[in-house]
Amino acid sequence: MKVTSLPAVEIDRTLELAEARSRRQAGRRRFAAACLALGLGLAVSVILGTGIGRMPVGWGTIAAVLLGKLGLAAPAVDRTQEVVIWGIRLSRVVLSGLVGASLATAGVVFQGLLMNPLADPFTIGVSTGAAFGVALLVMLGVGGSFLGLSPLPLGALVGALGAMGAVLVLSRESGRIRKESLILAGIVVSTFLSALISLIKSLDEESLSAIVFWIMGSFSGRGWIHVGFLLPYAAAGFALTAWHARELDILALGEEPSHHLGVSVSRVRFRLLLGSSLLTAGAVAVSGVIGFVGLVVPHLVRVLAGPSHGRLLWLSALTGALTMIWADVLARVLLASGQELPVGVVTAILGGPFFFYLLKSRRSRGIW
Amino acid sequence: MIRVRGLDLGYGDRLVLRGLDFRVHRGEFLGILGPNGSGKSTLLHALSGLLAPQGGTIEVGEQRLEALPSRLRAQILAVVPQTTEVRFPFTCLEIVLMGRYPRQRGLGTVTDEDLVWALRSMRRTTTTHLKERPITEISGGECQRVVIARALAQDPEMLFLDEATSSLDVRKKLEIFEVLQNLNETRGLTVLCAMHDLNLAALYCRRLMFVKDGRIAHDGPTDRVFTPEILGEVYETPMEVQWHPSHHRPFAVMVPLAAPVREEEEPLEVGGK
Numbered sequence: 081m082k083v084t085s086l087p088a089v090e091i092d093r094t095l096e097l098a099e100a101r102s103r104r105q106a107g108r109r110r111f112a113a114a115c116l117a118l119g120l121g122l123a124v125s126v127i128l129g130t131g132i133g134r135m136p137v138g139w140g141t142i143a144a145v146l147l148g149k150l151g152l153a154a155p156a157v158d159r160t161q162e163v164v165i166w167g168i169r170l171s172r173v174v175l176s177g178l179v180g181a182s183l184a185t186a187g188v189v190f191q192g193l194l195m196n197p198l199a200d201p202f203t204i205g206v207s208t209g210a211a212f213g214v215a216l217l218v219m220l221g222v223g224g225s226f227l228g229l230s231p232l233p234l235g236a237l238v239g240a241l242g243a244m245g246a247v248l249v250l251s252r253e254s255g256r257i258r259k260e261s262l263i264l265a266g267i268v269v270s271t272f273l274s275a276l277i278s279l280i281k282s283l284d285e286e287s288l289s290a291i292v293f294w295i296m297g298s299f300s301g302r303g304w305i306h307v308g309f310l311l312p313y314a315a316a317g318f319a320l321t322a323w324h325a326r327e328l329d330i331l332a333l334g335e336e337p338s339h340h341l342g343v344s345v346s347r348v349r350f351r352l353l354l355g356s357s358l359l360t361a362g363a364v365a366v367s368g369v370i371g372f373v374g375l376v377v378p379h380l381v382r383v384l385a386g387p388s389h390g391r392l393l394w395l396s397a398l399t400g401a402l403t404m405i406w407a408d409v410l411a412r413v414l415l416a417s418g419q420e421l422p423v424g425v426v427t428a429i430l431g432g433p434f435f436f437y438l439l440k441s442r443r444s445r446g447i448w
Numbered sequence: 449m450i451r452v453r454g455l456d457l458g459y460g461d462r463l464v465l466r467g468l469d470f471r472v473h474r475g476e477f478l479g480i481l482g483p484n485g486s487g488k489s490t491l492l493h494a495l496s497g498l499l500a501p502q503g504g505t506i507e508v509g510e511q512r513l514e515a516l517p518s519r520l521r522a523q524i525l526a527v528v529p530q531t532t533e534v535r536f537p538f539t540c541l542e543i544v545l546m547g548r549y550p551r552q553r554g555l556g557t558v559t560d561e562d563l564v565w566a567l568r569s570m571r572r573t574t575t576t577h578l579k580e581r582p583i584t585e586i587s588g589g590e591c592q593r594v595v596i597a598r599a600l601a602q603d604p605e606m607l608f609l610d611e612a613t614s615s616l617d618v619r620k621k622l623e624i625f626e627v628l629q630n631l632n633e634t635r636g637l638t639v640l641c642a643m644h645d646l647n648l649a650a651l652y653c654r655r656l657m658f659v660k661d662g663r664i665a666h667d668g669p670t671d672r673v674f675t676p677e678i679l680g681e682v683y684e685t686p687m688e689v690q691w692h693p694s695h696h697r698p699f700a701v702m703v704p705l706a707a708p709v710r711e712e713e714e715p716l717e718v719g720g721k
Contacts, residue, residue, distance in 0.1 A: 093567070100541070100563050100579070195535050326556035330546050332536050336529055337595075339498055341602070342522025342550035387536035 111391050118398035122177065125405045129173040132409050134418055135164055146170075171304045176408040176423070177401035178307065179299075179367045180377075182314050182359040184400025187374030188381075188392050189321050189356035192332045193349060194259050197382070200375035201360040204247050204266030204353075205273065206240045210364040212273040213239020214294050215280045218287040232294065233309055233365040240361030243269050248353065256346050257353075258335070297368035297424030299408050306366040313362030320355030321393055324348055328389040370424045372431030373400055373407070379438055403427075449474045449509065449606065449638055450495065456503035457487065457494050463502065464490045466662045472640065474605070477632050479653030479670075480642040483683055486659045488642035489530070492610045495640070496527045522550035526599035528612040532591055537582035540594045544570055547601030562601075569600035572627045589616045596624060600631075607631075609641035613648070621645075625652045647699045650674050658682045674698045 131142055145165045147153035186201035194203065201207070213235035222231050250265035251257055281288050321328070327348045330338045338345050363370075377400045378392065385395050404423075407430065411423040455468040464487040472478060480488045493499040495506060497513050506513040508524060516524070526547070534543070547569070548562040570576045573593040578586055583594060592615055599607060607628070613621045629652055631637040643649050649656060649670075656673050658666040660682050666673045679687040679700055686703040 096567055096576075097560070097563060100567060101560065103580075104558065104563075192536075197535065326549065326552075329538070329542075330549060333532075333534055333543075333546070336498060336527075337532065339518075340496060340522065340527040340529075341546060341598075342519040344518040382536070387538050388542060 111385075111395075114385065114395060115398065118395065118402065122398060122402055122405075125402055126170070126173050126177065129176075129405050129409050130165060130169045133164075133169055133412060137161055137165055141165065167303060171307060172299050172302055172408065173405055175302050175307050175310070175366065176299050176404045178310055178314055179363040179370065180373055180400040180402070180404025180407075181397040182310070182317065182363040182400075183370065183374040183404075184377040184396040185318060185321055185393055186356040186359040186363075187400075188378040188389065188396045189328065189352050189359075190374075191378055192328045192389060193352055193356075194263060195332055195334060197379060198375070200371070201356065201363075202369070202371070202374070204262060204357075205243045205270030206357055206360045207364055207369045208270035208273040208277070209243020209246075210236035210240040210361065211291070211295050211369060212243070212277055213237070215277045215287070215291045218290050218294075219280045219284045233306065236365040236368075237313075237361050240364055241357065243273060244353070244357040244361070248350070257349055262353075293422070294368045296422035297370035297427075298411070298420070298422045299367055300420050302366060310362045310366050313358045313365075317355045317357075317359030317362070318397070320351055320358070324352050324355075325389040325393055328352060328393075329387075332387065332389070368422075368424065370404070370427055372427045372435065373403055376431045376435050376438070377403055379435070383438065383441075449476075451507040452495075452504070453507075454504035455494065455501050455506065457490050457499060458502050464662060465659070468504070468664060470657070470664065470667060472606075472638065474638055475632065475636040476655055477629070477639045477653050478641070478655045478657060479649035480640065480657050480659060481644075481646065481649060481682070482659035482665075487662065488659055489610050491659065492527070492608050492640065492642050496525060496608055497521055519550045522602060522604075524604060525606040525608060526602040526604035527608045528592075528596050528599050528610065530611045530614070531588075532595045534583045534591070537584045539580050540575060540578040540583055540586070540597075541566060541570070541580065543583050543594055544575075544597045544601050547598035550602060565601045565603060566597075569597040570594075572600060573597040574623060589620055592616060593620065593624070600627075604637070606638040606640065609639070609643075611642055611644065614644065621648060628652070646674075646679065650698050650700065651695075670698070674700070676700075 127139075127142065131137060131139060141158070141161055142165055144153065145162050148155040148162075149166055183201050187199075190199040190201055190203055191197050193199075196203075214232050216239070217231055217235040222235075246269050247262065247265045248257065250268065251261040253261055277291070281291060327338075327343050330341050330343050331345070331349065331352075333341075335345055360374075378396045381392055381396045381399055385391055404427075407426045408423045410430075411421045411426045414421055414426070450472040452468055452470050455465065456463055457465040457468075468491070480491060482488050490499065494501055495513075497516070500514065508516060508521075513521070544566040545558055545562060548558070548565060549556060552558075552562065567576070570579065573596050575590065575593045575597050578590060578594060583591060586594070592612060596609075596612065609628075613624050616624065625648065628637070628639050632639050641649075641653070653670055655668065656666075656670050657664055658673070658678065665682055666678050674689060676687050676689045679685075679689065685705065688701045688703055689698050690701065691698050
């Protein structure tokens with residue numbers, strides 16, 4: 081009987097392709113599992129974060145209030161508990177999750193774009209711009225409310241976007257944005273604005289504590305209106321970055337290789353900068369400057385899941401949300417006196433040593 | 449394939465190359481030679497669209513180079529730069545798959561065709577064993593071969609190499625050039641390489657272009673321009689050219705400089721007065 085067989089080389093190649101394909105499928109399955117696990121963890125954290133606080137509330141009450149609000153059961157009867165659970169706690173947990181996700185995503189983008197695993201959402205001066213906007217409003221004594229919102233978030237947003245615009249304009253060289261000039265322009269702009277903030281602080285001592293408190297970052301007293309304020313910026317930022325995840329991979333190789341691989345570098349880089357700045361500006365506007373999440377989370381996820389941005393973006397967003405929710409819970413309950421810590425202090429105290437550990441650990445060394 | 453007319457290239461006020469005119473036809477294997485700083489890399493930068501000309505035009509096919517959309521340009525021409533530094537630990541297969549970017553649509557889902565091309569390119573550059581290794585943990589020579597594999601994965605019509613094999617050992621250099629020659633002969637891949645290694649150029653390039661003092665000093669078939677007179681003039685160094693008896697290609701031998709450049713010895717003053 082005659083057996084038709086492929087030449088050995090052909091078999092080798094078919095096997096090789098099959099192997100590569102199954103490896104990629106396994107990778108996709110791992111990614112899906114990780115997303116699922118993080119998503120579940122996030123759901124649990126939202127409920128736990130809502131339950132933990134100074135005023136004890138039963139889990140049954142939480143369930144009743146949530147189901148009532150979602151229209152799945154009869155509305156809850158106790159107005160006080162409803163306000164605490166829905167209006168104060170849940171909104172705050174959702175906001176902290178959203179801010180954490182935004183900062184972590186922005187961190188991923190800045191690290192990839194600047195080809196520097198030590199970059200964070202504040203590297204190019206977005207946070208200093210926001211702080212300057214707030215300091216200016218505090219000094220001018222602008223009060224009242226705008227669509228039910230204090231004017232400070234608006235000032236922060238305008239300041240952050242203004243600083244980003246200035247950095248982009250300053251770093252343009254003959255129509256191109258280079259990453260070296262981007263960092264330099266960021267340093268120039270943020271140093272200049274820092275000096276102006278110091279000037280405001282020394283001219284107007286009354287505003288000092290308000291500015292300092294705002295700069296440290298906190299979710300104290302934030303509610304659904306802030307979620308609504310952040311949401312469009314976060315959505316636009318996520319959309320822009322997720323859309324260009326593949327280009328982000330290539331841009332992380334450098335400007336010349338990206339050009340040769342057919343990425344229109346300036347255009348894509350501008351869009352990614354815009355997206356990550358919207359994320360950062362929105363987050364800073366509602367919560368002040370919260371450090372380390374945007375630096376440590378992308379870094380940690382990259383060590384665990386590899387540098388491919390299609391996955392890095394989603395995993396970092398979920399991890400960032402988780403981290404920030406728990407950091408804020410800690411900020412609420414850590415002090416026995418019942419006083420709140422600024423959440424920025426919590427993330428810095430936890431994030432600093434953890435980042436040091438990451439730097440020293442064997443697995444991340446290859447990145448440097 | 450490429451048509452260059454009156455091309456002026458430079459950085460800021462400084463012109464590096466002036467008034468270049470030449471054509472490169474499909475299927476050529478062209479070596480660009482010249483002393484350090486003569487503008488070989490500058491020329492390749494301009495031909496790959498990285499550096500905008502200060503005067504003159506570059507046409508690729510029927511179109512002006514700068515009018516080509518980025519992805520389309522990357523489907524036509526691939527570039528292997530002098531050095532590559534990657535900071536993030538992508539696996540080598542991921543790096544090579546990035547070469548498929550110009551041929552992917554939408555969000556860039558990797559298809560079987562992309563995988564086939566990536567694996568084939570890695571086989572051609574003998575980098576298959578590096579597939580799952582992070583690019584940050586392999587040697588410079590291996591990295592360079594992975595980058596060449598990425599360029600081949602673009603499935604380009606033209607390949608530019610800018611001193612791409614300088615960091616490789618003799619064996620790897622020859623292996624890469626054998627692959628290029630093979631693609632050049634069987635698939636009509638047009639190859640342009642800027643290089644320093646005269647004998648490597650003589651072995652594989654069928655046409656040589658010598659760049660010197662801001663212009664093209666000589667340009668022609670290797671057999672005709674690879675002469676002691678031209679080499680000596682371009683490199684300001686006496687050279688001898690011989691033909692190898694078995695493979696019938698010319699090779700150059702350096703001759704020690706007739707009047708060696710001696711540094712004037714200055715008496716060292718030791719101690720103070």
